[in-house]
Amino acid sequence: MRAVGFYEYGTADVLQVLDLPELDAGPGEVRVKVHAAAVNPTDILSRTGARRGPMGKTDKYANKQTADGPPYVPGMDIAGIIDQVGDGVDTGVNTGDSVVAMVVPKGAHGGYREQIVLKANAVVPAPSSSSHIEACTLPMNGLTARLSLDLLNLKAGQTLAVTGAAGAYGGYIIQLAKTEGLQVIADASDQDRELVSSLGADIVLPRGDNIAQNIRDLFPEGVDGLADGAVQNDLVVDAVKDGGAFTAVRGYDGVPQRNINFSQTWVRSYDGQFEKLSVLVKLVEERKLTLRVADVFRPEEASIAHNRLEAGGTRGRLIIKF
Numbered sequence: 001m002r003a004v005g006f007y008e009y010g011t012a013d014v015l016q017v018l019d020l021p022e023l024d025a026g027p028g029e030v031r032v033k034v035h036a037a038a039v040n041p042t043d044i045l046s047r048t049g050a051r052r053g054p055m056g057k058t059d060k061y062a063n064k065q066t067a068d069g070p071p072y073v074p075g076m077d078i079a080g081i082i083d084q085v086g087d088g089v090d091t092g093v094n095t096g097d098s099v100v101a102m103v104v105p106k107g108a109h110g111g112y113r114e115q116i117v118l119k120a121n122a123v124v125p126a127p128s129s130s131s132h133i134e135a136c137t138l139p140m141n142g143l144t145a146r147l148s149l150d151l152l153n154l155k156a157g158q159t160l161a162v163t164g165a166a167g168a169y170g171g172y173i174i175q176l177a178k179t180e181g182l183q184v185i186a187d188a189s190d191q192d193r194e195l196v197s198s199l200g201a202d203i204v205l206p207r208g209d210n211i212a213q214n215i216r217d218l219f220p221e222g223v224d225g226l227a228d229g230a231v232q233n234d235l236v237v238d239a240v241k242d243g244g245a246f247t248a249v250r251g252y253d254g255v256p257q258r259n260i261n262f263s264q265t266w267v268r269s270y271d272g273q274f275e276k277l278s279v280l281v282k283l284v285e286e287r288k289l290t291l292r293v294a295d296v297f298r299p300e301e302a303s304i305a306h307n308r309l310e311a312g313g314t315r316g317r318l319i320i321k322f
Contacts, residue, residue, distance in 0.1 A: 003113035004302040004320060005073035009049030012306035017299050018071050020108055023117045025086035030093060030120050032101065035132035036296075037111040038077035039305045039318040040140060040168075046074040046105060047306065075111025076103050076267075077317075079126055079136035089120040091274060098132070099123040100281070102139040104271050112302065114322040121272045127284040127291075134291040137168065137317040142280040142289065144249065144267040145172035145227075149180070151263040152225040152245040156181030161215055161239055164229030165201060166192040168292065168317055169249065173227050174199045175289050185223060187211050187230070195315060199290065212239040227265075228252070292316030 001022045006014040025031040079100045082093055093099060101123040103111040126135040148169075154160055160177050164170045165186035177184050178200040186201035187208075196204050205214045212235060215223060222241030230236075233252045240246050242258040247265050254262030270276060283289040294316035297305045305318040 001113065001115045002299060002322065003071075003073050003108065003110075004075075004299050005071040005108065005110065005112060006047060007070040007072075009047065012047070012303040012310070014047065015303045015306060017302075018073070018108075020071075020073075020113065022115060025084045025117050027087045028089060028120055029086040029117050030082050030089060030099075030123055031084035031115060031117045032078065032080045032099060032123065033083045034078045034080040034111070034114050034116055034322050036079045036136040036322070037075045037113075037320045038136045038140070039302075039309055039320060040076055041309065042076060042140075043074040043112075044306060044310055046072065046110075069107060071108055072105075073108045073110030073112050074105055075113070075320075076105065076140040077136045077138070078103055078111040078116060079132040080322075082123070083115075086120070091120045091123075093120060093123055093125065098126040098135075100126045100135045100139050100277070102143055102267070102271060102277070104268050112299075112320055119272055121274045124274050124278045124281055127281050129285060130291055133293055133296055133319050133321060136319060137291050137293060138280060138284060138289070139277060140267060141168040141317075142172050143270045143273070143277060144169050144265055145176050146276055146280065147267055147270055148173055148227045148247045148249070148265045149176055151247045151265060152227065154180075154182055154225045154245070157183070158224040159183045159185060159219060161211075161223045161226040161236075162186045162201070162229060163207075163211060163226070163232055163236055165196045165199070165204075166315055167229055170196075170227075170229040171199050171292065172289060173229070174201050176283075179283065179288055185215060185218070192315065209235055212236045215239040294318050296321050 003018045160182045185203045188196040225245040245261040247263045296319045
């Protein structure tokens with residue numbers, strides 16, 4: 001069974017096609033034949049070693065693979081077809097169903113593999129009108145956006161600012177926010193203004209270090225909430241009003257100030273939340289969420305996909321097709 005992974009942390013060149021043992025679904029599990037896996041920034045962090053903890057530790061003194069040691073297989077988004085169902089599965093998915101799922105990587109358990117076993121409550125039927133390539137762009141980024149909005153806890157009519165709005169996370173959070181009646185202020189470069197507007201942003205401001213001041217020029221008291229997809233951290237806190245909310249996607253704590261509610265969006269906490277993922281699928285089918293694909297690569301070209309993502313400017317997800 002083919003997978004894409006690595007034995008040592010490093011540049012994209014460490015990625016290689018691996019031959020891993022086939023797996024069987026146990027009680028409460030399903031096995032998915034993966035047709036497509038999305039490439040995300042978190043995969044880059046895993047490959048470089050910036051997130052060694054979640055991937056597992058290597059026993060450098062043992063000439064063998066430890067339970068959570070290498071090879072490491074990254075990937076948090078998959079789409080495919082269920083080909084085996086374990087005992088006791090009662091979530092409504094069956095053999096032959098097209099499904100999507102978020103994967104929490106650990107050791108060789110990651111989305112870049114053509115067969116994966118998951119808890120049944122991690123998978124849901126894929127959007128009926130979407131290909132596997134399109135559908136695999138939804139789970140992780142969609143659930144991340146959902147979690148951010150849940151943490152911000154805004155009400156219809158309130159204002160939400162989104163940085164990194166042209167990215168996958170930014171696009172989903174804009175569209176989800178609009179379904180909930182929020183006013184959305186988003187950032188964009190000149191070439192992305194049309195895209196961000198098409199996603200539903202009410203106001204589009206120039207991307208850059210001055211975004212907080214630009215927001216304050218329009219909203220002198222600040223916005224009710226801010227989702228920082230661009231990881232600008234301290235640079236954008238001033239855009240939030242006293243008593244407002246700020247959520248970060250890369251572990252930023254925030255310095256306590258002005259009664260702002262700081263939170264961290266760690267999507268792993270939504271692993272297995274199939275009801276939430278099902279709602280996202282429904283919104284795709286209602287054309288309220290847009291699935292964006294930038295390019296498709298063979299497993300042997302995974303390093304090219306990683307290099308392209310690291311170069312920046314990708315608008316839509318890069319996909320590994322099995």
